[in-house]
Amino acid sequence: MSIYARLVIGLAILAALAAGWWKAERMLAAADARGYQRRAAEQNATDLRASQSNARETIRRLETQDANQRKQDAELAAARSDAGRNARDAEQLRQQNADAARRWSAALGHTPAVEDCTAAGDAIGVLSDVLSRADRRAGLLASYADAAHAAGLKCERDYDALTPCTGDLCRSSPVDPSAL
Numbered sequence: 001m002s003i004y005a006r007l008v009i010g011l012a013i014l015a016a017l018a019a020g021w022w023k024a025e026r027m028l029a030a031a032d033a034r035g036y037q038r039r040a041a042e043q044n045a046t047d048l049r050a051s052q053s054n055a056r057e058t059i060r061r062l063e064t065q066d067a068n069q070r071k072q073d074a075e076l077a078a079a080r081s082d083a084g085r086n087a088r089d090a091e092q093l094r095q096q097n098a099d100a101a102r103r104w105s106a107a108l109g110h111t112p113a114v115e116d117c118t119a120a121g122d123a124i125g126v127l128s129d130v131l132s133r134a135d136r137r138a139g140l141l142a143s144y145a146d147a148a149h150a151a152g153l154k155c156e157r158d159y160d161a162l163t164p165c166t167g168d169l170c171r172s173s174p175v176d177p178s179a180l
Contacts, residue, residue, distance in 0.1 A: 061161055064161035065161060068157040068158050068161065071154070072150050072151065072154040076147065079143075079150060083143050087139055097132065098132070101124045102125075105124060
């Protein structure tokens with residue numbers, strides 16, 4: 001066999017190897033592309049499911065917080081109603097107390113030992129005034145306490161709605177503060 005024949009056979013073999021290598025590379029590239037597309041589609045589906053789950057959880061939390069706000073508004077309205085009713089009753093009691101203090105002061109002023117009774121009448125008036133002021137302050141403090149209590153309960157309900165329930169930390173209902 002001549003050198004040219006060997007060279008042609010070698011070039012033919014080299015060309016066949018190059019063509020096989022090129023075809024194999026194209027097949028591997030196509031398989032990689034299909035695998036990448038499959039993995040990308042799976043990741044997109046996973047991301048979509050996670051996004052939908054997050055959206056449902058966000059909606060649930062917002063609805064729970066809205067319900068908690070409505071409940072707090074109702075609690076505050078009830079507390080304000082009670083406070084108004086209590087304020088009217090307290091005002092009547094303060095008025096009765098002031099009337100009684102005036103009657104006692106007047107009655108003590110017309111007794112035989114006027115100088116001793118005048119001091120007692122003044123003390124009754126001072127006591128009546130101090131009790132009236134203390135009652136007004138107690139009413140203000142009670143209204144602040146009612147608002148703080150309602151806000152605290154709403155905060156607790158919001159926290160319970162936002163926090164996942166796990167094991168022993170899970171409460172089926174809020175803790176009753178009167179039970180503590």
